[in-house]
Amino acid sequence: MEGVFRKSANIGSIKRLQDRINKGEKIDFENDPEYKDNVHVASLHASVLLKTFFRSLGEPLTTNKLYPKLAALSEISKAEKSAAVKEFVKLLPRDNYILLKTVIKFLTKVAENSKVNLMTANNLSVVFGPNLTWPTDQEVPISQLNNLNNFCYKLIVDYDSVFDH
Structure with a gap:
């Protein structure tokens, strides 16, 4: 879907989905009556639901505790950035690491289809950078946003070298 993750959905629809998930219901984005034969709405709702999930966590996947180390990555040279990102990711709690690895793997697949969906790695980083990294326990200067997106x-873009397989 063109612009997936950049579009918004009806808030009521997303709240109903969240309520269903919170009750333990499974959402079938292919066969539920609301989505049957409407892949556009299914894609839109799934993408908004994913972003909403990350925003609703008590803290970002990268954790509040590790935020100073994440912020310090802005001082690392371009040549050493990938290695520094890999080292940072190793510091994450195991569950956070697994979830981050999974969502980033998914985002690499989205980026691979950027000719159709127009969501390049850069576009995806603008959408997901803040959702995955923005600390919930401190004020962050808006100037730090570029570092988080980067x-x-x-x-x-460096998925294969950053994450252990």
């Missing part, structure tokens, strides 16, 4: 960009 971190997410490196995760996507």
